[in-house]
Amino acid sequence: MKSFAPTNAMKKYVQIENVQMSFATKQGAFVALKDIDLKIDPGEFITLIGHSGCGKSTLLNLIAGLLMPTDGVMLCADREIAGPGPDRGVVFQNHSLLPWLTCFDNVHLAVERVFGATESNAQLNQRTSEALALVHLTHAEHKYPHEISGGMKQRVGIARALSMQPKVLLMDEPFGALDALTRAHLQDELMKIVAATNSTVVMVTHDVDEAVLLSDRIVMMTNGPAATIGEILTVDLPKPRNRLALANDVHYHRLRGAVLEFLYQKQAKQAA
Amino acid sequence: MKFRKYFADNLLPPLLGLGLFILLWAMLSQGNETLPGPIKTWHSAVALFSDPFYQKTPNDQGIGWNILNSLGRVGIGFGLAALIGIPLGFMIGRFDFLNKMTAPIVSMLRPVSPLAWLPIGLLVFKAANPAAIWVIFISSIWPMIINTAMGVRQLPQDYLNVARVLNLSEWKVFTKILFPATLPYMLTGIRLAIGTAWLVIVAAEMLTGGVGIGFWVWDEWNNLNVEHIIIAIFTVGIIGLLLETMLIQLAKRFKY
Numbered sequence: 001m002k003s004f005a006p007t008n009a010m011k012k013y014v015q016i017e018n019v020q021m022s023f024a025t026k027q028g029a030f031v032a033l034k035d036i037d038l039k040i041d042p043g044e045f046i047t048l049i050g051h052s053g054c055g056k057s058t059l060l061n062l063i064a065g066l067l068m069p070t071d072g073v074m075l076c077a078d079r080e081i082a083g084p085g086p087d088r089g090v091v092f093q094n095h096s097l098l099p100w101l102t103c104f105d106n107v108h109l110a111v112e113r114v115f116g117a118t119e120s121n122a123q124l125n126q127r128t129s130e131a132l133a134l135v136h137l138t139h140a141e142h143k144y145p146h147e148i149s150g151g152m153k154q155r156v157g158i159a160r161a162l163s164m165q166p167k168v169l170l171m172d173e174p175f176g177a178l179d180a181l182t183r184a185h186l187q188d189e190l191m192k193i194v195a196a197t198n199s200t201v202v203m204v205t206h207d208v209d210e211a212v213l214l215s216d217r218i219v220m221m222t223n224g225p226a227a228t229i230g231e232i233l234t235v236d237l238p239k240p241r242n243r244l245a246l247a248n249d250v251h252y253h254r255l256r257g258a259v260l261e262f263l264y265q266k267q268a269k270q271a272a
Numbered sequence: 273m274k275f276r277k278y279f280a281d282n283l284l285p286p287l288l289g290l291g292l293f294i295l296l297w298a299m300l301s302q303g304n305e306t307l308p309g310p311i312k313t314w315h316s317a318v319a320l321f322s323d324p325f326y327q328k329t330p331n332d333q334g335i336g337w338n339i340l341n342s343l344g345r346v347g348i349g350f351g352l353a354a355l356i357g358i359p360l361g362f363m364i365g366r367f368d369f370l371n372k373m374t375a376p377i378v379s380m381l382r383p384v385s386p387l388a389w390l391p392i393g394l395l396v397f398k399a400a401n402p403a404a405i406w407v408i409f410i411s412s413i414w415p416m417i418i419n420t421a422m423g424v425r426q427l428p429q430d431y432l433n434v435a436r437v438l439n440l441s442e443w444k445v446f447t448k449i450l451f452p453a454t455l456p457y458m459l460t461g462i463r464l465a466i467g468t469a470w471l472v473i474v475a476a477e478m479l480t481g482g483v484g485i486g487f488w489v490w491d492e493w494n495n496l497n498v499e500h501i502i503i504a505i506f507t508v509g510i511i512g513l514l515l516e517t518m519l520i521q522l523a524k525r526f527k528y
Binding site: 064 | 430431433434436437438439440444448449452453
């Protein structure tokens with residue numbers, strides 16, 4: 001597990017300053033995000049929460065480099081984000097594994113890209129195996145995506161992102177398409193993996209419990225258009241966290257209440 | 273019990289259909305002197321297929337040679353069409369400019385009967401055999417271009433996002449994403465192409481002559497050997513069916 005620990009501990013890992021994002025539409029420019037300021041420290045677990053259409057996925061795509069901001073500065077480890085790069089691993093909502101490759105080959109594709117120039121084939125295979133072992137999928141290495149369950153696919157997606165040793169792990173509602181039990185199981189696993197690898201994570205979610213359980217800070221976004229960061233809630237629950245113990249924890253419920261209040265009172269959505 | 277259910281569901285209907293077809297054929301031939309019946313045709317077919325590879329004169333060869341020659345022409349014309357049509361389809365699908373450039377030409381030439389190209393082939397190649405291959409080439413290139421291009425255009429955005437996030441090189445994008453994602457569409461194009469090619473070869477050979485199943489049909493018409501014409505029709509149909517089935521089986525292996 002040691003190999004996954006970040007090597008340089010810079011102060012501000014991800015810096016987002018004054019970022020604005022607008023899309024060109026037929027009715028003119030549509031401002032999706034404005035005045036976004038966020039600094040993320042190494043090893044932090046950040047969740048972005050908000051009603052649908054608030055631009056939380058847009059913000060994640062900006063950090064990933066899949067979109068370019070119309071205004072503002074975005075830095076990752078003091079370097080400007082000019083496009084997608086292997087320093088930011090992305091886990092997609094719908095796993096996005098290539099169906100014609102085995103789990104092993106799906107991860108290997110990422111490993112090869114990042115380390116192929118400097119390492120031998122044996123080392124690349126080892127990295128791939130290690131990444132799959134991290135998500136407990138060694139037994140499914142040579143299966144194809146259609147042969148495994150939705151939860152397992154999402155774990156391969158996480159392994160693929162982690163195998164690149166990214167500075168930041170970006171997750172776009174990674175467990176949104178899974179049933180509640182599988183989701184809880186994967187959340188527990190993710191907590192262990194993040195603790196073991198000391199990863200910096202930005203996760204988009206609309207699940208309040210998930211946000212409180214996993215996060216160090218919850219970034220709550222106002223409703224769009226021209227959405228921005230409404231409040232940032234620091235979750236100071238001690239780690240490692242246990243969902244059963246938290247079920248009766250007063251402080252947990254207070255934090256959960258704060259998020260609910262933001263979402264359903266301050267930013268209540270008008271009935272559509 | 274299991275077999276009886278399988279028989280009733282899957283074997284009985286086609287067998288019944290074939291039986292009725294042959295019965296109808298027998299009835300029609302009953303009151304007609306020129307149309308041979310099923311039994312007469314069957315005996316003729318047995319005689320024909322008992323010695324498929326004789327060679328008497330250039331124009332009198334066994335049915336096996338005729339079939340192989342036709343298949344050979346289809347194979348060459350079709351192979352050349354694949355060699356050119358599939359890469360062209362990839363480029364048309366990938367680059368919108370190229371698509372807009374070629375769309376009017378493809379739409380205009382596609383509905384033209386491939387046989388209309390035969391005189392051009394004869395003119396350019398000055399020989400019957402390459403002209404027939406040329407006709408096959410023309411008839412099978414369109415489905416390959418169109419289906420390959422469609423496959424490329426239907427590539428899910430998710431896969432392209434994966435490519436961007438992983439920062440894959442153009443070559444890797446092609447071999448690991450674009451090609452496998454397009455393969456099922458390509459195989460559909462190939463299947464349609466070989467169907468058309470096999471359809472067209474009979475007509476092309478009737479016009480060009482030489483050894484081949486199409487020319488054989490024409491020859492037997494001149495000999496007024498109607499049994500052989502009927503046998504040729506069945507032979508062409510069965511070979512077409514086999515080609516199609518083979519490609520469907522191949523395509524099944526690449527369904528994701």
